Amino acid sequence: MLIECAVKHDVDPQRLFPEKDYPQRSPFSRDGDRIIHASAFRRLIGKTQVFIKPQSDHVRNRLTHTIEVSRASRQIATMLGLNAELAEAIALVHDMGHPPYGHIGENILDKILSDSGGFNHNVQALRVVTHLENPYPDFIGLNLSWYCLEGIIKHNGPFKTDIPAYVQEYNSKHDLLLNTYPSCEAQIASLADDIAYNCHDLQDGLRANLFSLNDISSISLVRQYRNKISANHPDISETHLSLSIIRKIFDYFISDLNHTSKKALDDAGLKSLEEVRNFQRDIISFSDEAKEHLKSIKSFLWINMYEKQVDMSKEDNPENVIMSVFKYFMTEIDALPNSWQKRISEGQEEKIRIICDYIAGMTEKFIYKTYKEKVQ
Structure with a gap:
């Protein structure tokens, strides 16, 4: 059963172009199906997550990352009594606006478009599903539900100022309440992304020999789980040890997000989706301790992975x-x-x-x- 402030399965989907309902599926199940059948979704398999021209078939690309984020979003939403199908659909779109070569490519396109509104992958994701994908004869775009579109463009929070031109243009015909907070389901998708890419970038960096298990043990959470796992499995191989550590860290963040958000929801006593929108902050969040752990992982990855990838990319010269x-x-x-x-x-x-x-x-x-x- 969904909690009071969740987006309900039988809500009016408020699609820009009205369509006949299908009682066999919820509006958000239909959203998810439309997204995974989109050509832009399939092309994520050929787009960089971190590595340009990866040397291993086992490192992640945008598609595998998206699948991991969508599954985590669904799991968290289910635990909290929120709409898992909606959280999953929003997560499926979250990287569909990324160009080739990841954030390097995004910066180059932003430079080209500097006098025309710039380029931002979150805005581009909205543009993809509302304007560029055209598989249907009766309307432009995928005609996703209002709730899914709102989650796509606001999953990082409300817009207060500097609203991008395309967001303004689309909002003028399909008001997404840009200055309010997004649904809990959208907030979940954003934080599930944080969990997935931080944990899995550690794993991919190890596989690519950018750093060692000893290197990542400088991160307190890694060190904590390394000591526990090694004590219980003294003969464990380094490969199994590193994989076990990553799983433990992933589970830690999922569990922390669940417990912290459940307490926040209980304390706030939100009775409706409108109360979520008008709350003065995100209600779905990590504990302060987990935020510090996340910050330390991000800091390590920035120095030991992302900056190195920028240097390595110069050989291929994506610009x-x-x-x-x-x-x-x-x-x-x-x-x-x-x-x-x-x-x-x-x-x-x-x-x-x-x-x-x-x-x-x-x-x-x-x-x-x-x-x-x-x-x-």
Whole structure:
């Protein structure tokens, strides 16, 4: 049974384009199905999570990361008596706006679009599901429920100022209550992302030999679980030890988020979704202790992984690849697929945005292939 402030399964989905309901499935089950059948979702398999040109087939990409976040979101929502299908659907979209080459690619596109509203992967995710994906003859986009769209654009919190242009444009026809807090389900998706990428980036970094088990033992939570596991399994291999540590840390954050949020929900006594929206802070949160542990993991990863990846990426020069492909399409519009050519109708600024939309949807394999065939 769902708690009082959860989004209910039988709520009016408030889709932008009204559709017939299907009693066999909830609105949010339909949202999830539409997302995983979208071509942009499938292309996540060819996009960097952290590693550009990973040397191992076992490190994560955007798709595997998204699956892990969606499963964690569903688990947390279920434990808290919230709408698991909605939390899962929001999580499935959270990285669909990422371009090739991850945050490096995002920064390059943001530079290109600096005079046209910039580029942000969260805003692009909304743009993908409401404008760029067009598998249906009766409407533009995936026509997801209002609750899913609200969670996609507000999962990191409400908008107070500096609302991006596309968010304003979409909001003018489908009011997402931008200045209020999102549903508990959306808040879960955001924190499940934090849990997944911090834990699993540690695992992938170990696999890639960016750092060792001894290195990550400088993190207090790692050291704590290493000592406990080693005491119970004195002959454990280093591989099993590191995997066991990552699992324990993952479980720790899930458990902490569950207990802390359950207490906060009980203490606040929220009786409706409206009360969640008008609460003065996120109600779903970690304890102060867990926040400190999370901060220490992030700090370690930044120094020992993310900064190194920026240096390693210079060998492949993603900036040159993206900029060269962008300049090529700016002068060779006819080289774009016909469906993309038809989108360009409103002058130079619109042309730049559409070409960046096209590039943002590319996998790393495809953009490099385009670069080699069209530019070099």
